Amino acid sequence: MPEKFITYQELWGRDLHDFCVEYEFLLDENNNSIKQPFQGMRSDFSYEGYDNEENYFCIHPVFLNKDGEVIIDLDEEISLTGKAQMWILMHERVNEIHKHRAKPGTICYFMDGLKRIAKAMITEINWK
Template sequence: MKETNCWTPYEQRRGHRADFKVRYRFYPEAEGGRKLLPFQGYRSDFAYEGDDLRETGVFAIHPEFEDENENVILDLTSPVPPEGTARMWILFPAVRKKVHLDRIEPGVIGYFMEGARRVAVAEVIEIVGLHENPVEELENE
């Protein structure tokens, strides 16, 4: 029986490494952020700093939060830290090739998005599997 309070890392589910890593900070509610911090498994979208969302929209890139030792947080019973590092997963391989291969690099600033609302700022700190990960849809995705 599967433990319901334990996260299964995306790397196990998807069969490849994360695309990139970010250092993030959730905005407090007073700055327009969330009332409560999310839990591992949170599915925000991603937007690049400087993009006009009316033209580009947001991108399906989900964070997977790490602990202070850069291990994936497995506990589903506690909120993630208000700031830290996260592995980022581009959900659609075709968009990885068409958009993100040329845009993601260390120092790029983006945001965790809930609709059109920025709830966290994120800076790309490391390229992980971006250039090796699939660029075509896989049968199990």
């Protein structure tokens, strides 16, 4: 395993993330995080209000530090609340789906299978 996070700019050859969110990982009945976040996690993604099997997407978070910079050190603990860049894996679906759903203020979720593990709100869009 590499010691440093390989950015999606490097991995996928894209210049810019698709959008940004403010997130909060959800807690279980014992006040523990349902899932501990880590840089490079490949959670799925869903939009609030579209609760069906067609509402699950490969959109991955890249967690930012308090200064708004990508966390590169894989040993750095990721906060349960914060900001993340979001990268759409199947980028060809941006015009078909995401431009209609992803807008500032939209509520969305990081998913582990069909289980919501974090609630987020879109704060910034990087397409026209």
